[in-house]
Structures are given as C-alpha cells and as structure tokens.
Amino acid sequence: MRRRSRLLQRLEALVAAALSELGVTDLKGVKIDLSPRRELGDYATNAAIVSARKLSRQPLELAAELAARVRSDMFDRVEVAKPGFLNFFLNEKFIQQSVAGIIAQDKEWGRGTKDEGRILLEFVSANPTGPLHVGHGRWAVVGDAIARLLRTAGYAVETEFYVNNIGNQVDKLWASVQAARAGQPVPENGYGGAYIKEVKGNSKEECLASILSEQQATLKQLGVEFTRFFNESDLHAKGEVKEAISRLEKNGKTIVEEGAVWFKSEEMGDDKNRVLVRADGSPTYFAADLAYHLDKYARGFDRLIDIWGTDHHGYVKRVKAAVEAMGLPPEKLEIIIGQLVTLYRGNEPVRMSKRTGEMVTLQEVLDEIGPDATRFFFAASDVNSHLDFDLELAKKQSNDNPVFYVQYAHARICSILKKAGDEGRRTRDDLSSLNEPAERELMLKLLAWPDVVNGAARLRQPHKVTEYGKELATVFHHFYEKCRVIGNPARLLLVDASRITLRNVLELLGIKAPEAM
C-alpha cells in the first residue's frame, strides 16, 4: 500500500469499507484524487466505475449505493456524477482542523515515517579531467533534490560521487597538461580546453586533486554536498575488481577469446559479450564499475540508485546482467536515465566539448544566475525530457523567474507576520471563520503537500515539487489579494501554515526561503 496523507488514507478506508459491503474487495484501478474543478467537489473517486464491471452493474446505480454507505464527518456530502464518479465535498471544520495541524507539525509537516529503509544514491560522478559543465549541473541538482525528497519521505539516504581517478582519461589529462606547459600542441585525443593551462599540480595525482577540489567548490556553491567521494583506485587497491571478475568466472559467466576475458552478457539479453580484461591484462572501466556495484551491495543498502545521462543508457542492460551474474539481486539496483542539456545563447546552440575546449562551465552559470535560480531551473523539468538551456533567457528572466515568484510569496508572508507582531503570536486554534473561497482554496492546496512529497518521491521526480511550489504561491497571492489578514486571527494562522508549507517546499528543493526581498 502506498504511503499517503492522513486525509487520503481516511478517504481510502471509507471507500474500501463501502465497497467491501457491496462485495468488492479488489481495489485494483480504484483511485482517489483531487477533483479537477471545485464544482465537482474536493476529492473524487472512480470506485463505482471500476467496480461496476466486476459486479456486472450499472456504474451510476452502484455509485449511488456507495454514496449512501460512505458516511463520515470528514465531508458534508457525497455526490454522484455522470459516468459514475463519487465526489466528496469536505467539511469546513475538518479542513480547518487539518490546517491547524500543519502549525503543530511545523518542520515535520509533509515528512513520512522514518523507517523506510536505506538508500545509496550516486550521481554526477564526473571525470576529474576538467571543470563541471552545465550538463553536470542538471544531475547535481536533480540528484540532490531526489536525495532530499527521499529523506523527507522517510528514507535514510547517502549520496556518492564516483571519481574515475585512474585509466586512460586521466593519463591523457596529465599528458595534455605537460604538453601545454611545454608550449607543445595538444596530444592525440588529449584535452584542449583553456583550463588545461590553469591546472595546478606537479604530478598526475596533484592535478587530479586540484581539479576535483574545484569541482567540489562549485558543487558546494550550488548547495550540493555528498556523503562521500568514492575513488575508483580504491576498488583496485582493495582487490575488488579481481573479486568481481572471479565471481563471474566462478559462476561460469566468462569466456576467454582473442586473449581477453569477456563477460557472457549476450546470453543474458545483451547485444554482445563485453570485455572485462583486455588482451594486455588490464581491466576495463566496465570491470571496475562492476566492482563498484559489488562494493555498494556489500554495504547493505535496501536500494541502490544511479543517475546516468542518456549517453550511457546502453550500459544499463549489461550492468544489470552482470550484477545478476555475480549473484546479487538486480531489483535492488535502480538506474535513472536523464536526457541531456543543450546549451543555447539566444538561438545559437553552444557546442560543448572538452576536447575543443569550447564549453560553458557550471561555475560560470552559477556566477551568472546564482544558486537558487540554477537549482530551480534544473529541478523544474522532467529528467526524461531533453532540456534546452538558454543562457540569455536564464539571465534575462532572473527578475520574473518562477523561483522568485515562490520566494516572494514566502517573503510576503514573513512581512505580514512581522507586521502583525504580537497579534500573530496569539495562537488560537479557532479557524472556523475561514469560509471564503480564496481561503478554502489555500487550505486545500496546503493539505495536498504530503501527497505531493509521496508522489514525487515514489516517482523520483523533484519537478513535481517545483510545480507544487508555483501553484501554492499562486493560490497564496490570490488569497492575499482577496483577504486582508492583519486583524483576523484565523487568517493569521492560515498565513502561518502557508509559511510553514512554503518553507518546507523550498527547503526540500535546497532553495533559500527569504524573509524579505
């Protein structure tokens, strides 16, 4: 059973009980949701429509019977509508009491139960061969927002950044740095970016450390902190790469051909077999990555989540196959594939390549539009969608960017509460005077917050939170225009509940909730 708000849980229980009285115990397909329009009530269920067929009954008739059996002081009335929907009209008192509960819960408002399990979330994992670019920014923001989302939903989450600190790429980096210092041209397949000349350090290791530390500084400025940075070299040092390969060998999943050791992924649905150990005896990136996953599994998490760019999507099948072949449960591993970011300057796409050196760094974007707008912008779109990031627009919009709209609502609230002073601190739980449409809309929107958190966490979609933030700000601003607050204790309580909810929304997104703007 999905975790839901108390409000929805209660409605579900009522509907389930009524259905059960009519002989329906199968709840498959039965949904309870917010009504699309207020004339249709506050919440609605398709229970009668879905169940009618199982009973060979007319939906409208069944709906009428259900409506007669659903009785609660939660709502004033239940109406039956067209195809067979049941529309619930919530009782004012119930809504008001629920809103009063928000203030009591404060920072806990919207949080799930604490014991949902342990999750390891890996994201960004950029190579330490150059500055983070805009694409990394998307994963940094989305990954961090998902981590916060899952924590809010009740999971214990650790976040990890995998550092590929050995191998061809880093050798090429060092060669490129040396060439640049000697005034020589960029080596074959080397790195030609302008930053190469700036890299500090007198050894390969020092260069890597200096690049990594710049990446970390950028991430910190963005407000993204990792539980740990995990070095690929540690896997080799601890013998885990050999361990991963020998596990596959032991399970008969390898074959030696042309001098190389291959993982027999073809027989597990992959297009072809994959090399684990090259003919020269060195392990591939793939082998190290398997060791990394072996290590993650050994650490006892309930679930492992990786966020990868779509350019790695073909890699999913072979990693899952290998995990299974190592004798580990593949269903614990969840891989989120996100679409890439295309950078525009006006109508002109900006090509990004470390090789040619033409790129826009995450640091530059941060310096230009700031962490709050950067975070909101990246968190606001579905990772399944390709993102066109227009630098000029992002900069230009900085004054009517949605993030400021949401923050402004919070600042406005704080201003009101400050002005109300002592009056605002006179906490009375009597909200019974809140009966105007604008007040009701605001209260209902506030009460939806726990379900927004649950839904967004379950689907790993932080953009649902930004959407909710925009909606809540809109409803609040509307309320503000209609209803004078100061001098009305009940409204002050409602405003405080709005403040708490907005703050929790922004907190969940890692965006500041300013008290003044």
Add this chain to the structure above:
RNA sequence: GGGCCCGUAGCUCAGUUGGAUAGAGCAACAGAUUUCUAAUCUGUCGGUCGGAGGUUCGAAUCCUCUCGGGCCCGCCA
C-alpha cells in the same frame, strides 16, 4: 540496421499506474495600488496534444504503424 528518450499555445514547459470542459509561466494587448511587500493581482488573445489506425464507458496518457528531433550501439571512461 538495432535500442532508449522526447514531440502539448508564438516561446519554455506541466499534465501518463487511462477519467469529467487539456493547464501555467513568458511574450502580446487591456486593466487594478488612499489598503498587510505591484518581484503581486484581474481580464483578453492564443490548441488538429506531430500524423494515422486500434483498445476502452472514457485516450495527451495504453498498443501498432508512421513523421520529426536528441542520444547510444569501443579491448574509451
């Protein structure tokens, strides 16, 4: 050739475990401030949900085909 993702208003995007009349921001136009923050609000304009079939009481959402765009198919990482 095979695979994954996307296609919704002029622009950027929400809306998919199938629900009722498809939404918002920006842009454009017209308004609102003796009143708690105008970074706000109200109204107008704007749609063959890429296209064609199919399933269903019901499709932007699911299936098939098709068109368009992005990405992948290394003994690179």
